[in-house]
Amino acid sequence: MSRQIVLDTETTGMDPATGDRIVEIGCVEMVDRMLTGNHFHVYINPERDMPVEAFNVHGLSEEFLSDKPVFAKIAQDFVNYIDGGELIIHNAAFDMKFLDHELENIGLKSLSSQCSVIDSLKVARDMYPGQRNSLDALCKRLGIDNSKRTLHGALLDSEILAQVYLVMTGGQDSLFGGDTAIEQSVEVSQNLMAALADTAKVPSDKTRVIYANADEVSAHDAFVAKFKK
Known part of the structure; x- marks a missing residue:
């Protein structure tokens, strides 16, 4: 913690x-x-x-x-x-x-x-x-x-x-139910997550879908943040 x-x-x-x-x-x-x-x-x-x-x-x-x-x-x-x-x-x-x-x-x-x-x-x-x-x-x-x-x-x-x-x-807080102001500030990230989720919901018959967990999403955000600097 x-x-x-x-x-x-x-x-x-x-x-x-x-x-x-x-x-x-x-x-x-x-x-x-x-x-x-x-x-x-x-x-x-x-x-x-x-x-x-x-x-x-x-x-x-x-x-x-x-x-x-x-x-x-x-x-x-x-x-x-x-x-x-x-x-x-x-x-x-x-x-x-x-x-x-x-x-x-x-x-x-x-x-x-x-x-x-x-x-x-x-x-x-x-x-x-x-x-x-x-x-x-x-x-x-x-x-x-x-x-x-x-x-x-x-x-x-x-x-x-x-x-x-x-x-x-x-902005991980916004992805998991945080403050409204933070949610608005990372709208692009949320839209990207939503688009990926929609794509994952319509797999072909033989496609196995593995969803990212919270730790994996956090690690991804940290990786992206390096490039923002």
Whole structure:
């Protein structure tokens, strides 16, 4: 069983070394490339002011966050949630430096020492060199609905990133009953599968039909993905 956690954070700024803090963590779980509905989401009191530049990005005010738990109160629940999972993060270096800083500040092991991480931004740059590869740009390119993303939000961005990542890395989820947006994004693959299935249903009397199983389809998608790069 493969367990992956798609993760995003919102912060007060760009650098924890200068006093910036995490104000929101959002995670969604995938098991064997299927979204499970098991989410982790918290708002965090950063114990400092909210710069207007950051507020304009995520809309989380000092007042709203004032009664939320501090990071130390939610840290163990967060660590327990991600335990055993592989992390998928867009521009992973940014989120990881904040998470490592927060964990180390309260005497816990850094996230970097506990988890393997896939940077979906690097995956996108390898697939689409020289193009814009922000989350919004990828949604537009891959036909994924992000109309609810008027402001950045950690949980919503994680849900959208999960869809983007599945499509970029093969879209198997859509072939086996996954999210509607992903299904639309890999319509060509589905049409091809349907055409092959229709052909297989009308064999000659002496033809033996062997249908591909899920593992074989997955292996085929991985093989094709190499050429997309």
